[in-house]
């Protein structure tokens with residue numbers, strides 16, 4: 001009896017996503033190491049925490065594949081690209097990375113829709129929402145860096161920016177979750 005509830009195509013694209021999330025964890029880890037070497041301990045801390053979050057995403061995909069009777073496969077992860085040139089470059093690279101990941105999620109949801117695999121479609125929606133948050137989080141970093149002076153930021157404003165990130169929440173608030181009743 002066939003117990004795998006995933007089609008071959010869906011199983012393949014989900015395994016690809018599993019690797020992609022592991023890859024994202026690797027990128028955040030590498031940028032965290034870079035930020036620390038530049039003296040930005042707060043930013044490094046933020047990036048390390050986020051790396052962990054990407055690893056949680058990886059596990060989430062893995063568990064879903066197994067839950068549906070599929071076979072999770074672990075493949076090699078690429079070495080991250082070279083170090084960012086500066087903080088602006090670092091956050092821009094991260095933003096691009098998140099956009100690529102969002103597009104990969106959209107492919108999963110599209111395929112699930114095409115195959116009428118509503119379970120995977122539903123699973124994919126969690127990631128659609130998560131990606132809105134992730135993009136908002138990085139956009140917020142880029143905005144804050146701009147206020148700190150961007151490429152022309154002084155040591156003092158960068159110091160403040162760095163210390164703020166030490167305590168930054170890992171999750172961004174979404175406009176759609178805001179309500180008028182909130183205090």
Ligand SMILES: [Fe+2]
Pocket residue numbers: 021024053054057101
């Ligand atoms: Fe992720």
Ligand SMILES: [Fe+2]
Pocket residue numbers: 024054098101134
């Ligand atoms: Fe992400």
